[in-house]
Amino acid sequence: MRKPVSRVLVINDERLVLRELIKGLSAAARTLDNPFGIVFSGVTTTREALAAIEEDGDIQAVVVDDKLYSASNGNGGGTAGKAGSRKLQMSALELVQRITRLRPQIDVYILIAQEHEDEVVDALFTEAVDGYFYREERDYRGMYRILNAQIQEKARTPFYDQLKNYVLMAKDAWHSPGHSGGDSLRDSPWVSDVHEFFGEHIFDADLSVSVPTLDSLMQPTGVIEEAQKIAAKAFGAKRTFFATNGTSTANKVILQTLNAPGEKLLMDRNCHKSVHHGVVLSGAWPIYLDSSVNKKYGIYGPIPKKTIFKAIEDHPDAEALILTSCTYDGLRYDLPPIIAAAHAKGIKVVIDEAWYGFARFHPAFRPTALEAGADYVTQSTHKVMSAFSQASMIHVNDPTFSPHIFRENFNMHTSTSPQYSMIASLDVARKQMVMEGFKLLKRTLALSQELRQQVNAGTVFRALELEDILPEELKNDGVQLDPTKVTLDISGSGMTVEQLIETLFERFNIQIEKSTTNTLSLLLTIGTTRSKVSRLYDALVRVGREAKTTRRLPKLPDLPRMSPLRCLPRDAFYSTGELLPLLDESDRLNKRVLDRLSCDQIVPYPPGIPVLVPGQTVNEEIAEYLVGLLRSTRRVELHGIAYDGYVPCLRVLSGVEEKRLRKR
Ligand SMILES: Cc1ncc(COP(=O)(O)O)c(C=O)c1O
Known part of the structure; x- marks a missing residue:
């Protein structure tokens, strides 16, 4: 494995002092343990410092003087003259804020003079400062040890390390999984090729909750807990939870946590289907907000701001608002004003960042949803970072978070046999993003x-x-x-x-x-x-x-508008219902489906947006749209259509069921 380089940038306006600092620190790095290749370089101005931080991805830490002056003739930097002829470049406070805005993963240390200690420490108290060194002490080995320890701390992967160490201990397995570290496959004349193809560690690292030193995803108190805490810090959350069934599960967990049956949820109609499933599971009463559409290209975008603001005004009693940002096509909301408007009414904000989990690690993608104030964020770490498929994270910043309710819902959706390699991959993906994201x-x-x-x-x-x-x-x-x-x-x-x-x-x-x-x-x-x-x-x-003539872009048929929702999606979904064919004997729309309530979610794919959700009225516009798709020669999947033999049907509430629900 290539050895990494970890650069520590020292910022000091006095060249002689800077040279001495770098010399002392470099000597310490040469003689002390240096597993991550720490090297030191220096600049004398804040401008150079910020430029280096933007340019050099190997910078892991900065050591900055609490006061940086430049010569008042405007040349910047250089040997400081008399105090009277110098100008303060930027306060340490401002510099720390600018560094954090650019790259919050960088460790920041301040060099202070003993006489200003209280002043400086007070000013920087709330900022992301990792520590202070006294300039006069010139304890370069001590400074180096601290810098080294802090970089090691960020690069730690407690869960992955524990898993690897356990595998290397080669304990005899008297527990699940049944392949027993691959032993059931290795010598088989039928399936040993599988062992060869995947490699031994796929199997011997596939362990179970029977190994207590690997902690429990359902009640973490050891290495999983530790790994989640480090991830929370990296992503800017108060709490982070690892999820091993993708963001599909993460979304359901959150909706069940926030919405009791009948409580309102403001949601993008174009949310991922897991959100629609979460509505069924939680019993939430959804208020659907229509996404915008670019008809020319068939791309569905975010919901217009004014639609969201109006929904918040009209439904101040909603428990939560859930949006996708960025969308599959990369469109991301201007979240801060939307989140502020929701919070003003006491509405929690959940952002599905399935496609945007990396955003924290480069300023071009920020603010992240958490930075914009979201209460809950779900991320498919596996989609855009180096984690195995299905490995996701849930980040929480909700000030009134209820750990117990969340835990109950999380455990309801979590397998009692989670894939440990997946958890390890989350630990490692976080490390990679912090160190080289x-x-x-x-x-x-x-x-x-x-x-x-x-x-x-x-x-x-x-x-x-x-x-x-x-x-x-x-x-x-x-x-x-x-x-x-x-x-x-x-x-x-x-x-x-x-x-x-x-x-x-x-x-x-x-x-x-x-x-x-x-x-x-x-x-x-x-x-x-x-x-x-x-x-x-x-x-x-x-x-x-080889191109032929330019083709005219086929126009996307308009999605039908939402018709009224007449009962809770959950009630409709769990009803038995009856199957009604969509077409009659003469292959025309079967009028019997009209004005009935759908039990299922019907989603044409593409574009993957539901045209019916459970509890919604089947009107003529929607039914004709579905019939049009059934007749279309284009390849369109119609998820949710029930087949009675070869006959495509809608499952709708029976008259008795409708009456019963109406009474309720
Ligand atoms: C917006 C959105 N949310 C959630 C998901 C589900 O994520 P996962 O595949 O991690 O279950 C997807 C998957 O494509 C998605 O596009």
């Missing part, structure tokens, strides 16, 4: 820009920018685009999206993330490399050379 995201951003420019300059495709994607009604909503999600307009290629996906896969070995009828979406992550970008560009150029 900034550097990796900087590279990802550069690659995204490069790819966008190359595609636009050299191919028939077009990488869409915010102005292209943003639906008209959001123009003044402060929505931003996460540039690592690249949407390509494919109309210039003359191909259908299906043909293009197949060509990229079969001929160029490229698998893309998702598509609409007119676009392809590519996801750049911290794992994207320059050679992958080159291969993609090359493929797009070649496909473009």
